[in-house]
Amino acid sequence: MELPLDNEDDFLYWKYHPSGKYTVKTGYFYLSKELGSNTTNCVEREQEFIKLIWRMNIQPKWKLFLWKLSHDGIAVKENLAKRGMRIETDCDRCREGEENSQHLFRYCTQAKEVWEMSPLDVFPDSLGSISLKEWIHHYILLYYSEDGKQGGRWMRFIATLWGLWKARNARCFRNAVGTSSQVRDFIDAAIQDHEHFIYRAGILSEEEAIGRDDPTLPPGFICVQLGKERTGFDDFRVEVDGSWDKTTTRVGIGWAIKDNGSGGETGEGGKYGVAASALQCEAWACLEALRWARSTERNEILVLTDSLSLLNNLQGNSCKEVSITWCLKGLKEVGALFQRCTILKVQRDQVQRANDITRQCRVNVMNLV
Template sequence: MPWVKGDIPLVNSSQSLGVALTWKVSDFIDRDTRTWKAGKVRECFDWDWAKKILSMELPLDNEDDFLYWKYHPSGRYTVKTGYFYLSKELGSNTTICVAREQEFIKLIWRMNIPPKWKLFLWKLCHDGIAVKENLAKRGMSTDTECDRCREGEENSQHLFSEDGKQGGRWVSFIATLWGLWKARNARCFRNVVGTSSQVKDFIDATIQDHEHFTYRAGILSKEEANGRDDPTLPPGFICVQLGKERTGFDDFRVEVDGSWDRTTTGAGIGWAVKDNGSGGEVGEGG
């Protein structure tokens, strides 16, 4: 036990280790005078260690030896100080959060959510959930391959990010953020009182938009692969076919834009017809 200034004293070479294991600190203290038994200390310990022991101040009261945990003022062990010892003193692989991450973790415990959610988020922040990779690190014999995509090991980053080619979890996460943003804008600009059901509607609508977007992107990719003579579209503009079956594009395109002033409530719109090949303007108005 490290009882001499945080270290274990070196026993004198003339002493038996079997006997030394039975020694107690009280064996080297004279209970009547409350001083060290200097002769016995020098006899049992290495000379330099004996000097360190004799330089230690003895307590004034007569108490029996007890285990003392130096990482807590009371001397008693706590889980919190034990965690501190493992993460700081031993340099373990435990995640060391920066100040901002620590504030986020404190926020988790203050949130008005079920305790099991708090514990889950706390474990997720410290990479402590029982994904396959973590189970393998703990000595369990298990296949670490992701059951969903079969393209990587199942760890926290893989499980809650791209997950192979699918990326469905990212879509749900971004759709949730977008739904919260839409609910905020409805509250600020239209005085709509936000509810959880309204946020859910925004999220569902966002996911439907994404599905439509990926469906249309797939169609356009097939059309490009077939060598369609698509026009040169400016960024952010949508090509619309009017008046006849979509079998090709005409030699011109119409660009339209508009804006309004919130203070004066004035609005305006403008249009321009451009040659599809050269990009030169054929006509404009507003």
């Protein structure tokens, strides 16, 4: 965390999260990371799978279903018995074992028959006695890595799991016979349901894109107003940027007056130093640019930055990144001295001159003022 320039009161913060705020979630993640250091590879693979599930373009009910399967949280008879329900745990389809998740989706005679007739070449016993979670992870990650996000094999694999579960529920709650042909009907219905979901999602995405491109809508500027006046943009524009080397923590910052095409005044500057993050570097660049503008007796300014994270942290009363608490406070205090002070998010190419200065200052370890 950066040190304040002035005397400030100390406060407690949680160093294991960028916000500095402790929550049960961040505490659990920290403990899981520390206690699970001996099983790093397994944890990383599991996290990779969970992240893949949540970013897949599939129905939310499928995502929840896969998550429950991964944590053995699905309501098969064995799990219900563990929760205190007095029920018979035998599989009501084959009567060859207890109905647990592993049996229902892999070892039941019906499951084996469904997988054998599937075009996926899935063999329930091929990977030995690994857990159902590892078995599911293996096939979905395999299909996804080979076919990509538009592939059909991982989708059919999930639909088959879903069909087996729907058929089981039909037997339990509707006294259905639950033949293998009925399971295939459930699988086909699940695939059609998924295709309809994809079609509807595509229509909504197109409608959103059309809405964004509609010329009648006002332009979506992302900006923060810090000055006394909270509207409008000034003609005096200054581009800012920061360059951070993660290995050495060395940084360079730079700012330059943006030419508005009228051949007006020019001016630029830059500094070098160290910072804990790229965001801290960007915040420092903005702060030094505002201080420089005030030293030239400017009362109105438009600052151009390509850092969306900086604007997100400036918006509102609370800082989202505790590491730049004091820098943001300085930005707001200096910005309040201007009649009009706006920080505007722009594209990378609009701060190119400032970027050139930052690299020059960082590489050559020099100030340019």
